[in-house]
Amino acid sequence: MRQLRLIPILLLVSGCIVERVPTPPPATTTIPVSVEEGPSAHVTFQPSQIPAGRTLLVLEGPAQSFTIVAGPNSDTAVATALDSDAVNRAAFGNFERTTLLPMQVTCGPQEWTEADHWAGCGEVFEIELQPGFYAIVAGNPEPGEPPTMSVLEVVP
Secondary structure (H helix, E strand, O other): OHHHHHHHHHHHHHHHHHOOOOOOOOOEEEEEEEEEOOOOOEEEEOOOEEEOEEEEEEEEEEOOEEEEEEOOOOOOOEEOOEOHHHHHHHHOOOOOOOEEEEEEOOOOHHHOEOOOEOOOOOOEEEEEEOOEEEEEEEOOOOOOOOOOEEEEEEEO
16 A cells, blocks of 8 residues: 555656756847937947857937947847957948948937936847947948947857
């Protein structure tokens, strides 16, 4: 009779042991991006060096957009890096052999506030970044015109 009582307990315990543990999602780096256009134009973000992988860029404003200058064959899901020569060319407005990935909020300029920035306006942009360099440019760059930009370094 005692053996019959042990069988359900053993089945219950073995069911717990076989249960699979879910795989955690890959690590994500979040970078707040501040962009101002006009006479005091600047692009700032911290940190300026991040690990490769899934990245969330959060536009804090006050500008409504920025552009990632990435390597050829990039898209808004996965970006390939630029080499240092391509970064130098981009600084002078030469975007040959690069991909421009514009990132823009969904609200009008009247929606931005000092306290909340662009909260609720599609201000978070998710992208997979490969190791190398990426130029983050204010607004939409014009070929031949040196843009306002900063460089993000992605390390393995």
